[in-house]
Amino acid sequence: MIKQNRVQQYFDSHNNHLNEQILKISFVFLAxxxxxxxxxxxxxxxxxxxNLSILFAGLVICLLIMILKKFLPKDIMIHVILxxxxxxxxxxxxxSGFTDAWTYYLIVPIIAALYGQSKILLIYSFFSFVLLFGxxxxxxxxxxxDSIDLSNQLLTHIIITSFSFMVIRKLNGLYKKQIEFVKESAEITIEQVVKTFVVSVEAKDRYxxxxxxxxxxxxxxxxxxLPEFEDGKKLTQLHLMGLLHDIGKINIPESVLCKTSELSYEEYELIKTHTVVGAKMIEKVEGLEGLKSGVLYHHERWDGKGYPTQKKELDIPLEARVLALADAFDAMTSTRAYRSALSEKEAFIRIVEGKGTQFDPYLVEKLESVKLSWxxxxxxxxxxxDELERTFDIF
Structure with a gap:
């Protein structure tokens, strides 16, 4: 949605600028x-x-349109200009008194093509063709x-219109490639920013x-x-949510994160704030706002006994329910400061035991298909x- 809005803003800005330029050029030409x-x-x-009266009338109308431009809707303004x-x-x-004044009508398809919309080009090319003929x-x-001259004039108009259509197609093709390039570059940049955040958090705790x-x-x-994630964009978002889900822990002191003994009530409550802190952090970063649900809700439980909002069942976003499973599995199979890692099989057994209480029962049933992948x-x-451990041992 954000991307669509930005593309629309780009087109609106382009059309507004084009309208202004056409009016200015027309005014200067007429003047x-x-x-x-x-x-x-x-x-x-x-x-x-x-005929000075006709030219002066055109100049006055141009001035009126320049004044009224601020009050007319953007979409209507395009049709007013053309x-x-x-x-x-x-x-x-x-x-004008110009013996080849018919050639002015050939400019209409070229101007219409500048708006980048085939429909507009077709409509106003047709109108200019009819006027030229009439x-x-x-x-x-x-x-x-001379009927032969008229026939050649109309043929020239058709040729210019055809070239204008070709220009639109080429420009739109280049624009789409540019959009894809910018999009890919932006996604790479966002992932780099995300990974920088993650390193800053995980550097606080070697475990x-x-x-x-x-x-x-x-x-x-x-x-x-899962059929719900057939859209590649959703997978990309989930990937980034997974990377950022614990970003709020940057606000937790190392003494609490690395504590080897049981956490006190106050310390546990402090740990629980990382979901809200993380959500507030990413919603302020342009391009990451859409990741908020995974960061905020990945510690909610199916039975409503999780945190921070006690959402339950399908009220919990699907991305957060998937992350809850992945987060729990990795936590259980990783060595922590206060305990040793469980085996992969034992971790799976515990996830199944949490079916319908901690975890979405539908997802737990589907999880069997990726056991080997996990x-x-x-x-x-x-x-x-192991390589990291060897590195730490060197130092």
């Missing part, structure tokens, strides 16, 4: 035309056949009337090193088997942990 021809009339030299172009070129046909047939500037990355891997591997992730990550 120069009037001035140019007035000078020739004043000097009484035979270099002008222009209709004005048709009017101006008709005025120039009758008022005025050339009924009010030919060059006499006697939780890699926890967020593993939770993300477990969650994504599981979600790929075991593989767990064992591969253990190799990384």
């Amino acid at each position: 120069l035309s009037v001035t140019w021809n007035v000078i020739f009339h004043l000097l009484n030299v035979p270099y002008s056949r222009a 209709s004005f172009m048709l009017f101006i070129f008709t005025c120039l046909y009758f008022g 005025v050339s047939l009924l009010f030919p500037i060059q006499k006697p009337f 939780t090193f890699g926890h967020s990355d593993r939770v993300s891997k477990y969650a994504v591997a599981f979600a790929k088997t 075991f593989k992730i767990c064992r591969e990550s253990q190799d990384d942990l």
Whole structure:
């Protein structure tokens, strides 16, 4: 939704800027035309056949549209501008005295193409084609009337319109590629920012090193088997939620995070604040707002006895219910300061025991299909942990 809004804002900004530029250019052109021809009339030299009344009327209407532009809706303004172009070129046909004034109508498809919408190009190209045919047939500037000239004029208009359609397609293709490039770059940047956050949290506790990355891997591997996550965007969001789910622990003192003995009531309540703190942190970072639900609700329980809001059952967002399973599995299979790791099989047994109380029963049933994948992730990550341990031993 955020991306769609930004794209729409881009198009609105582009169209507004284009409207202003077309009006300014039209005003300057008409003002120069009037001035140019007035000078020739004043000097009484035979270099002008222009009808000054028609040109001046066009200039006045251009000024009125520039004034009314602030009060007209954006979508309507596009049609006002293009209709004005048709009017101006008709005025120039009758008022410029230019023997090839029909060529002004060829500009309409080019201007319409600048808006990047095939529908608009088709509509106003048709109108300009009809006007070109009508005025050339009924009010030919060059006499006697030549039907071959008219046929060639119409053919030229069709050719220009065809090229304008091709320009739109090429520009839209380039724009889509640019959007995809910017999107991919933004996603890479966001992931880099996310991983920086994660490192800053996990650096406080050697026992939780890699926890967020593993939770993300477990969650994504599981979600790929669920029909609710067929959309790749949802998988990407879940991946980032997994990385960020414990970001709020940056606010927890190391003395509490690394405590080897049982936590006091106050310390446990402090630990529980990490979900709310994390949610408040990411909602203030542009591009991460959509990850809030996973960060805030991943410690809620199916029976409503979790935290921070005591949501239960389907009121808990699906992403948070998936993360709850991944988080619990990794916590149980990881060595902590206060206990040793459980085996993968024992961790699975405990998850099944929590079916319908701590965990979503539907998800627990589906979890069997990724058991082997989770075991593989767990064992591969253990190799990384062993390497980390050796690094710590060196220091």
